Amino acid sequence: MSTVADSTRVADAAHQVVRDHDPTEVPVHEFLAATFDAGLAWVHFPEGLGGLGVPRGLQAVSDTIIQDAGGPVPFSLNPIGYGMAAPTLREHAGTDELKREWLRPLASTEHIWCQLFSEPGAGSDLAGLATSAVRDGDEWVVNGQKVWTSLAHRARWALLLARTDPDAPKHKGLTYFVVDMTGPGVETRPLRQMTGQAEFNEVYLENARIPDAHRLGAVGDGWRVAMTTLMNERSSIGSSGSRRGSGTIADAVALWASRPELHTPVLEDRLTRLWLRSEAQRLTSERSRALATVGGPGPEGSVGKLVGAELNQHVYEFCMDLLGPEALTYHDYTMRDLQRGEDYRGPLQQRFLRSRANTIEGGTSEVLRNILGERVLGLPGDLRADSGKAWKDIPRG
Template sequence: MSNGADADRVAELAREVVADHDPKSVPIQEFLGACYDAGLSWVHFPEGLGGLGVSRGLQAVADRILQGAGSPVPLGLNPMGYGMAAPTIREHAQSDDVKKSWLRPLASTEDIWCQLFSEPGAGSDLAGLATSAVPDGDEWVINGQKVWTSLAHRARWGLLLARSNPDVPKHKGLTYFVIDMRGPGVETRPLRQLTGQAEFNEVYFTDARIPDAHRLGAVGNGWGVAMTTLMNERSALGGSGSRRGAGTIAEAVSLWASRPEQQTPVLRDRLTQLWLRAEAQRLTSERSRASAGVGGPGPEGSIGKMVGAELNQHIYQFCIDFLGPEGVLYHGYGTGRSEDDQEEGADTDWRGPIQQRFLRSRANTIEGGTSDVMRNILGERILGLPGDLRADAGMPWKEIPRG
């Protein structure tokens, strides 16, 4: 089938979903479930798994119709689920039955997901992580600690990278799992951040158990599976709205239009330059998605992540400057809320006042891989520059000095 015929099919299915399940009048989980059943959650996925087996670039065709009818952006409702878990499950889960059992409730946002990678001693050096996975019959016993885990307090499932063999080099002794966040031995503690929210968490595992059927990829190939997650994470973080002028820049333009008395030629020039940069990033992301076809994103996704993170910070800095003295007035958000409020997600809604979004943007150049890491990836894997020297290369993990 030609790409034009595929686009027509995608558009027709999207219009049918909207006609039968108006997102303005039905529960959002029902609407998103219908999108999954129609193959519109990830159009490049196989049929029966939330997709149609067509080009990844055609997702924009579906999204324009669905979101134009009032659908929220699913990535905003279940970011780790849509952006990271789904493509990893699709590629590495052990059977189609397992894939289906996870993907539909993920797509409908019935099940929220989180990502359990970073540790107190393993951030940018992710392969140095220490959380252990020890086999016990047809299960694995997990012990250790993860940190900076977004939405762990709301998550039903978590993507877990753990060390299954300390006797080999650090990249080779890792295995990847899906863990039940409500299971015995899993404890989540919120971390209050700059905005006053607590969307980040630290998670402790004490003899937590995972069935081997919930292992993704081969034993010892966790690093390879993690690359699937990270490349898709950076592609998702770097993506912008498929419509011209959408995304973060739309917030700045709206703020500008709402206050004509504060507009100056200098600020207008700054806003214009930011709009041009946002448009260049959008077109670059569109080209990257289209070139990916039905496969997964490659290291070029780091371009969008790095540029998008820094651009977000510049846009929100402009907004604060435009507000003038009002920009420093922020009474906090989420402080004093009960744990019940947090469990319902009230404490993790980032769409508060512009001051809150400015503070939250400080994390953009750290989360999902720092901008320095992104530059290393682009230099080594895109430009072919020599890699950093690694003193622990080839050394068994258990022999690497740790603080």
């Protein structure tokens, strides 16, 4: 089928969903479930699993029609679900029945997902994690601690990377699971951020049981499965909106338009440069999506995340400089939980504080530069003293 025909098919499906389910009238869950059934949740997924089997670049066709009609941005409601869990489940879950069982409520945002990867002793060195999973018949018994887990307090399901063979080298002894966050032995504790929010958490797993059917990929093949998650994470975090002027730059432009009394030539020049950088990132993301096959993104996706994270920080730094002393008037440092449907970004001052995490979450900028240097540019890799050693023999602090 030609690209023109595919584009027409996607557009027709999106218009039909909007006609049958007015996004300004029906509940969000119902509308997003309808987009899944129409194959518009992820257009490059197979039919019946939220897609139409067309090139991933055509997602922008559907998104533009739906959002112009007042529809939601599903990634903002279930970011880990849409950006990371869905492509991982599609590639590695055992059966189509199980994939659909997880994907439809994920797409409707009835089930929020989180990602149990980082640990107190394994952040940038993810492969050094210590959370263990021991097989017991048709189940796995999991013990350990995870940290920096965004939305764990609201999540129904989690992507879990655990160690199943301490005698193997650290990258080889890992296995990947889906864990029920409401099950016995799973405890979530919120972590307060400097914004006053409790957006992310630490999670304790104590004899938590996972059925073997909820294992993704083969035993010991968890690192390869995790790469699917991480490449999609960095691609989704780094992607800009599909429309000109969308994304965080829209906040700066809106502030500029609303406060003409604060304008100066220097600030106008800064805003212009930021807008041009944002537009360059958007066009790069569009080109990447257009060139993408039905499969997942590669290491090149780290470019968007690296550039986007630093751009976000510069955008909100500009906003604070424009506001001047008013930038200090942020009083909501009280500990609070983010509820469903709440604008997690808050006022501009909060967005500025939150942006400091952008160059850490989803892979630090230093890690991303290593990935781009080694896997895209072909530069020599870092020396790794623990290469080939059994995980149990690697010294840990």
